[in-house]
Each structure stands twice: as structure tokens, then as C-alpha cells.
Amino acid sequence: MNKIKLTALPCICADIFYGTDIIRPGGEALNFAAHASHFKNVDVILLGIVGKDKYAEVIMDSIEKLALDKDHIRIDERYPTANNMTYLTESGDRYYKDDSWNGQILDNIVLNDNEIKILSESDVVFVHFLASCFSQIIELKKTSGFKLAVDFDVYRDFADMERLVPYVDFFMISGSEELLPKFRKLSDKYRCLFNISLAERGSVTYFQGQEFRVQAVEVESIIDTTGCGDSYHAGFVCSYMLENDIEKAMETGSKIAAETLKHYGGF
Numbered sequence: 001m002n003k004i005k006l007t008a009l010p011c012i013c014a015d016i017f018y019g020t021d022i023i024r025p026g027g028e029a030l031n032f033a034a035h036a037s038h039f040k041n042v043d044v045i046l047l048g049i050v051g052k053d054k055y056a057e058v059i060m061d062s063i064e065k066l067a068l069d070k071d072h073i074r075i076d077e078r079y080p081t082a083n084n085m086t087y088l089t090e091s092g093d094r095y096y097k098d099d100s101w102n103g104q105i106l107d108n109i110v111l112n113d114n115e116i117k118i119l120s121e122s123d124v125v126f127v128h129f130l131a132s133c134f135s136q137i138i139e140l141k142k143t144s145g146f147k148l149a150v151d152f153d154v155y156r157d158f159a160d161m162e163r164l165v166p167y168v169d170f171f172m173i174s175g176s177e178e179l180l181p182k183f184r185k186l187s188d189k190y191r192c193l194f195n196i197s198l199a200e201r202g203s204v205t206y207f208q209g210q211e212f213r214v215q216a217v218e219v220e221s222i223i224d225t226t227g228c229g230d231s232y233h234a235g236f237v238c239s240y241m242l243e244n245d246i247e248k249a250m251e252t253g254s255k256i257a258a259e260t261l262k263h264y265g266g267f
Contacts, residue, residue, distance in 0.1 A: 004241045010029055012059060080105065085097070111140075149170035
């Protein structure tokens, strides 16, 4: 089997757990890449920017032994590494406050020639739709052959999403049952995998009007929900790229997400 070349970018950050001394590496791109690196037939490149501080040290130390290429991560000493003060409820649900996020270093990313070359040579690229370089990636997608996996989080502007759908191969979003008919309708029009997370109710994928539904894996004791979605997305995308089986990809994502719930941080 030929290996899949996967690139994840650009959000790399430190998750700081309020009221504890726990600092965990995180960010959508890093969490995704970390889980993708466990697939033996996937070669992973992580792109992003960190500062030169204790948070960067925690991040780089944590991925030292992972099977991913981190040599292209930029260092910008002008800003601190992105960090997020993370709060947890008694049941382990993550939440943030208005001043939790400190991510100025990620605000104005412009992909350089080397990064553009890496993306152009990838089989699949993962990015969050709020990434500052997202529009640049969309433009690159128009002239490149890679598949694009996008985390749309909790976005609800359907007109804007439909504008982007023609350039997206894996459309991943957190949703609810009442939104499912809208995604089914979109799947009738566009050849894209629409994957909707329903949290503890599992997930649904639509492809060309067909519905696939998988239940969440039950977890007896949830420690922290941080990175649960990122880990699901990594399992879903990698499994599908390797085996072209939608339901199996969803099951793989669910299993990985369940394991993420059992510890602090996204991996």
C-alpha cells in the first residue's frame, strides 16, 4: 500500500488547565497530526508557528517521539506561543472564558514558498476554517490535487459554507439532529463527505444523499473533552484515505475520540 502524505496546519498551542499545574500541547492541527501519526501508512507533516518560550518547549518535547515531520514549524520570537486557559466542569466538559485565548502569533499567517510546496505535494490537508491562512489554502486547492479536510467547528452560515463546499472533500462540523436535513440536501449537490458530530449521540456522515450513522463509544469516566473532535477527525480522515470505507472511518474516529476523553489534553 502506498503511503498517504498528510499535512496539518496551522494551530499549535498550549492548553493550560485552570487551577492545576497541567500544561498540555494542543491546537486543532497538532492534535490532528499527533493522532494521524499513529497510522503506519500515513506520513504526517505539521506546519505552524511557535514562539521561543516554555510553552514551545512543552509542545516540542511532547512531539519529539511522534512519527511526524516537525522540521517545518516556524519560530517567531516576537510573540508568545499561542496558549489557551482551559476550564473544566465536574463532568470533564471543556469551556473557555472571553480572555482564555492568547494567540496573536497565529493571527496573520501567510504561507511561504516552502509551505505551499508541501501542501501542493500532499495527498490530504487538514485545516480549521478560522485559520488566518484558510483563504490562501482554498486558492491553492483550486489548482492542486490534494484533498482538503476542514473543521468548520460550530459555524452556522450555510450560505458561506456552500460557497466553500466545492473546494472541500471532508466537511466536518459539530451539529445537532435538526441541522441534518440541510447537510443531506448539500450532499445531493456536492461530491463531498459531510461529517456531523453529535457529541455523545455519535456522528452522521452524508455522501451523495446517503446517510451513515455511528454511535459514540461509551466512556465510563470522562476526564477532559479537549481535543475529542480533533482526534475523531484524524481517525475519520486517515481511515477513509487508507480504506475508502465511510462507516469504518467513522467507527475508527469514534474509538480514538473515546480514548482522548480519558486524559487531559488532545493526545
